[in-house]
Each structure stands twice: as structure tokens, then as C-alpha cells.
Amino acid sequence: MSNIKFGEFEISQDFFDQKIATFAESFSYTSLSCEQAFKELKECENELDKLLSEDAKNYLETLQEEKKKQILAKVRFFIIYSADYSGMKLAETVNLNSQEWVDNIFKEKFSEMNSYLPYIVIFNENNFDEKETYRKVINFFRLYNLRKVAYQKAQNMKKNHIDAFYYALELDELNQQNIIELNAEVTKDQEDHEIGYKKVNNIIQGATFATTEKEKVPQAIEQLLYSYKNDFGKTQKNYLEEGITVEEKDQRLLDICLKEARFHIEFERIHPFTDGNGRTGRIILNRNLIKQGITPILITTAMYNIYTKFIADRDYEGFGNQIYISVSQEMAKWVSELRKTYNIGAESVGKLPFIK
Numbered sequence: 001m002s003n004i005k006f007g008e009f010e011i012s013q014d015f016f017d018q019k020i021a022t023f024a025e026s027f028s029y030t031s032l033s034c035e036q037a038f039k040e041l042k043e044c045e046n047e048l049d050k051l052l053s054e055d056a057k058n059y060l061e062t063l064q065e066e067k068k069k070q071i072l073a074k075v076r077f078f079i080i081y082s083a084d085y086s087g088m089k090l091a092e093t094v095n096l097n098s099q100e101w102v103d104n105i106f107k108e109k110f111s112e113m114n115s116y117l118p119y120i121v122i123f124n125e126n127n128f129d130e131k132e133t134y135r136k137v138i139n140f141f142r143l144y145n146l147r148k149v150a151y152q153k154a155q156n157m158k159k160n161h162i163d164a165f166y167y168a169l170e171l172d173e174l175n176q177q178n179i180i181e182l183n184a185e186v187t188k189d190q191e192d193h194e195i196g197y198k199k200v201n202n203i204i205q206g207a208t209f210a211t212t213e214k215e216k217v218p219q220a221i222e223q224l225l226y227s228y229k230n231d232f233g234k235t236q237k238n239y240l241e242e243g244i245t246v247e248e249k250d251q252r253l254l255d256i257c258l259k260e261a262r263f264h265i266e267f268e269r270i271h272p273f274t275d276g277n278g279r280t281g282r283i284i285l286n287r288n289l290i291k292q293g294i295t296p297i298l299i300t301t302a303m304y305n306i307y308t309k310f311i312a313d314r315d316y317e318g319f320g321n322q323i324y325i326s327v328s329q330e331m332a333k334w335v336s337e338l339r340k341t342y343n344i345g346a347e348s349v350g351k352l353p354f355i356k
Contacts, residue, residue, distance in 0.1 A: 006293050015341060019334060020169075023296050027286070028161040030298050031279050037154040044147035051140050052119035059126070060118045071128050073099055075117045076106045078137040083110070086141075113144060156189040161279060168287035174228075176221055179272075182283065187276040197221075198274045207312055211271035220270045228263045240293065253294070257327060258320035260288055261310070265319060268311045289327065295334055297326035 003010040028034055060068055080102045084090055090109065095101040106113075120140050122132040164185040171178050184195045197217045204211060212220045227233075236259065239252030267281045286296035299307050303322075310319035 011338060015338070019337075020290070020296075023286075023298075024162045024165050026298060027165060027282075027296070028158045030282075030300055031157070031161055032301070032304070033276075033279065034154070034157045034161055035301065037150070037157045041147065041150040041154045044143060044150045048140070048143045048147055051136060051143065052116065053121075054119070056121045056123060057118040059123055060121055071121055072117050073103065074128075074130065075121060075133065075137060076110075077102050078134050079110055079113065079141055080105055082138055082141040116140070116144070153189070160186055160188055161283075164279070165283050165286070168283050169290060171287065174225060174284065174288075176218065176225070179221065179280070179284070183273045183276050183280045186279045186283070187273075190275060192275060194274055197272050200274075202271055202274065204268075204271060204308075204311075206308070209269065209312060211269065217270060217272045221267075221272055224263065224266050224270065228259070231259060232262055234259075253327070254320065254324050256292060256294065257323040258316055260285055261320035261323055262316045263288070265311050265314060265316060269314070285323075289323075294327055295330040297323060297330055 004013055004016055006016060029038070060071065063071070077096070077099065080090065081096060084094055084096065090105050120133070120136050122129045122136055124132070164182055167185055168182055180196055184193075187193050198214050201214050202211055234255070236255060237252050239249050239256060241252075244252075264281055264285045267284065268277060271277045273280065282299060289296055306322075307319075309315070310322070
């Protein structure tokens with residue numbers, strides 16, 4: 001089993017891959033856009049659940065088999081009728097007068113709804129109420145399709161976020177082209193998807209500062225990348241250099257976090273894209289940390305207000321310290337798992353990073 005150098009110790013490739021995969025999953029949910037998509041999905045599911053009646057399903061089960069089949073056939077007809085009325089292309093020739101045709105189309109296009117049918121039947125005084133059932137089916141059909149769209153949107157957004165994260169990890173260096181490609185991957189299934197820098201000036205909602213004008217974005221990004229590669233004018237020292245004190249090691253790690261904080265804040269203030277700036281910037285931040293043998297971090301919804309304040313105030317020190325704290329906590333979790341996985345005793349803890 002191959003090992004890789006991460007931080008100041010070696011870990012197995014399998015352990016590293018597992019930790020990165022777990023992080024990528026959690027990381028995708030910290031995006032406000034992705035979070036909103038899953039919130040919309042949950043709202044659709046809640047509304048759909050309100051239409052479903054366990055009592056209706058239970059009463060239907062008490063009926064004779066032939067009567068039950070007739071009722072369910074009528075519900076399938078209502079669904080096909082609703083689909084046709086909404087303008088869906090069901091077949092070359094529509095024949096709503098044929099129950100056999102209706103059943104075949106239902107099986108072909110709507111079979112995933114089959115388990116819901118017993119729950120949307122309406123009985124009044126133990127009699128099947130066709131009129132009220134039809135009204136309920138119309139609402140069910142609308143909500144079911146809204147849920148389907150919301151589910152696909154949320155899953156696509158999550159997948160694109162994870163794919164973009166892994167794409168970033170494959171990059172040996174950052175340049176304007178692969179940053180554009182990274183953003184394109186993040187936003188590729190969105191309605192307003194466009195590849196390249198913003199075509200119109202944009203704003204950050206709630207921000208008190210103006211983002212970079214669209215014409216100046218390429219130059220601003222190029223200057224930011226140049227400054228980053230040159231450590232913003234400060235000589236960057238290897239925090240894993242052997243023979244240095246713990247205090248010096250910590251200071252060098254903090255210097256890395258301050259550098260990453262500065263890049264991230266300036267990137268977000270430029271706001272180079274029409275959409276996906278936050279997601280793209282946080283993917284770059286974590287890509288840069290991992291490339292330097294440092295654990296990635298999550299910026300959660302609970303941290304969002306202070307995070308945006310760091311950006312608004314250009315508070316490199318505040319954000320850098322926040323990154324340092326988050327990195328230290330995350331590395332401690334990794335070390336704890338490493339100790340358990342490889343049976344590392346307490347006498348070895350002092351040799352591992354961030355454990356004092």
C-alpha cells in the first residue's frame with residue numbers, strides 16, 4: 001500500500017483519499033447555493049407529503065380486488081390526463097379513451113408514481129370521490145414534478161461542486177484559464193451558466209464595497225496570481241523544516257494561513273464571475289491548503305456573517321487566524337483517526353502536528 005507525505009508524517013493513500021472524499025461531501029453542502037437548492041427540495045417534499053393519506057391507503061386495501069383495480073385505473077387516467085393537459089409529449093397519437101393505452105403510457109413514463117397512488121385517493125363516506133380525487137391528482141402531479149426538478153437541481157449542484165473540487169486538486173498551478181474552467185464546472189447546470197469572466201458588473205449582496213469592474217477583471221486576477229506566487233512580498237518559509245522550534249513551526253503555518261486569507265479575500269472582492277464566486281474561491285482556498293500538506297477547512301453557514309465581514313473589512317489577519325484555528329482543529333481530528341487506524345501510542349503524539 002503506497003504512502004504519501006502529508007504534513008510532517010506519512011499516511012496511506014487510502015486514508016488520504018477517504019478523508020478527502022468525506023470532506024468533499026461535507027464541503028458541497030456548505031455552499032449557500034447548494035444549501036438553498038436542498039432547502040427548496042425539502043420544501044417540495046414536505047408539500048407533497050401533506051397530500052398523502054395513510055387512511056386512504058388503508059381503506060383502499062379493504063375493498064374487493066376488482067373495485068380497487070378500477071379506482072387505481074381511474075387515478076392513472078387522471079395523471080395521464082393532467083400530463084396531456086400540461087402539454088407533455090406523451091406519444092405520437094394520444095388516445096385517452098383507451099384505458100389500455102393510458103395504462104401503457106403510465107407504465108412507460110410515470111411508473112415511479114405507482115407507489116403514491118393509493119395515498120392520493122379520496123373517499124367520502126366510504127365512497128370513491130372522483131371529482132375530489134381528480135383535484136388532488138392535479139396538485140399531486142404539479143408538486144411531484146416540482147420535486148423531481150428540485151431534486152435534479154440539488155443533486156447536480158452538489159455533484160458539480162464535488163467535481164470542481166477534485167478538478168482543482170489535479171491542478172499543478174493556478175492560472176487564469178484553469179480558474180475559468182473551475183468556475184465553469186461549478187456552475188455548469190445553472191440556468192444562467194456562462195463560461196468566462198462576468199460580462200456585466202456585479203455586486204455582493206449586502207456588501208458595502210464595489211467589486212472590480214468587468215473590464216479590469218483579467219488584469220486584477222493576473223496581478224493577484226503574481227502577488228500570490230511571490231508571497232505578497234514576504235518570504236515564505238517551510239513550516240515543516242526539520243530542527244525548528246514548535247513556536248517557529250506554528251508561526252510559519254500561520255504565515256501560510258495569512259497568505260491564503262489574503263488571496264481569498266482579494267479574489268472575492270474582485271468577484272470575477274457572474275455566479276459561483278464564493279464556491280470557486282473556497283475550492284481554490286482548500287486546494288491551496290491541501291497542496292501544502294495542510295488539511296482543508298469548512299466555512300459553515302454559522303460562520304457566514306463573520307466570514308463576509310472579513311472580506312468586507314479586508315481583514316487578512318482575522319481571516320488568517322480563523323483559517324489557522326480551523327486547520328488546527330481539523331488536523332487534530334485527522335491525527336486522532338490516524339492514532340486509531342495505525343495504533344499510534346501516546347508517546348508518539350508529540351511528533352505529530354498541532355498536538356501539544
